[in-house]
Amino acid sequence: MKRVLETKEVTGQSPNYLLAKAQDLIDWAVNSSRANSLWPMPFGTACCAIEFMATAASRYDFARFGMERQAFSPRQADVLICAGRLPFKLAPVIRRIYDQMPQPKWVISMGACASTGGIFDNYAMVQGIDTIVPVDVYVPGGPPRPEGLLYGVLLLHKKIKGESLFDRAARREEQPLDERGLRLPPEQIDEISEPFGNSVHQFRSA
């Protein structure tokens, strides 16, 4: 969308004006369709899953935002919602589920533990699921209230509506693991897994 807008500015008198308009229209149609019928793949591992269920139930009801059908199979899902902490034992599982989802796909990391490891700064827990799968929206909280998750979903809608089919930079591409079997360079994983907050008072050696 951003690029198309720029194109319009630059090519005010250009013969590409009509083409840009057409691309704009197609993007609008495609993105609106995608954003308003997101099928979530719930990956609930902890208390965030309870709040996720509350979000899905009648009082908060995320079916209002087109998430009526929860896809309990990754093959029919658009957005992976990791609700809860992720132990290393589940890391290959969530990666496999993510790989099985068809393009385009998005990921919401729900809660502090999924986003950063939270209070579980120990030997068994992944320090942020962004070391395993690319994350689009981080919802803070421990666990976040349903309003929080709904706000995250609305932010995701906004993000989806900013994507473009015609711009490589804004298009979603498959992000496979590299030859080391990692999503990020090892230094980056170590850096974002560093202890913070109260965890800095605990030492690796003690």
Next chain:
Amino acid sequence: MNPSAEALRATFGSAIGRAVESCGDTIVYVDRAALLDVMAWLRDTPGQQYDYLVDVTAVEYRDRERPLELVYNLRSLDRRVDVRVKVELDPRGDLTVDSIVPLWRGADWLEREVYDMFGVAFRGHPDLRRILMWETYAEGHPLRKDFPLRGRFSRAEQVRQALAANPEAHYSLEELSIAAAYDELPPDMRERLRRGERGKIPHSE
């Protein structure tokens, strides 16, 4: 003090260490060589009848001078009495104890958990594998005091090993003892069973 403590001392003599009372519970320290006999005696002797194994766990203290303790909680369902049996081990020495699975089948997974978390090897256990951590976990036994809180490997290495694990790994045919059903399985599962697929298990032969 539970009278079973005195009865144990009368029966096994020097194999029974000190007996203390803590918060209303009687704790009897037992020599590791006599553990299996003591447990069998507590279970089968009329008047004792500790027929229910509540829990098997272990404790390692921060004080490096104190031994690692194996803790067996027993209860007599008929007599409604509890007794706690402890075995002291040198945490830097040999951590081998007789398994009590022959006495209580339910000790199977409890002993596997103690093995997983503390590295105590139970002699005679039918299936001593890790139970909480995955089998290819190579960093050691997490509840030991010399185990760093965040694990021995760097986070990147932990992530790499976790992602390299096969989430659909299957046990080999020998481990599953389902040989009778082998011919009825689909070919791909037969192939998986033949190969095992679980990856390199540390400290295995």
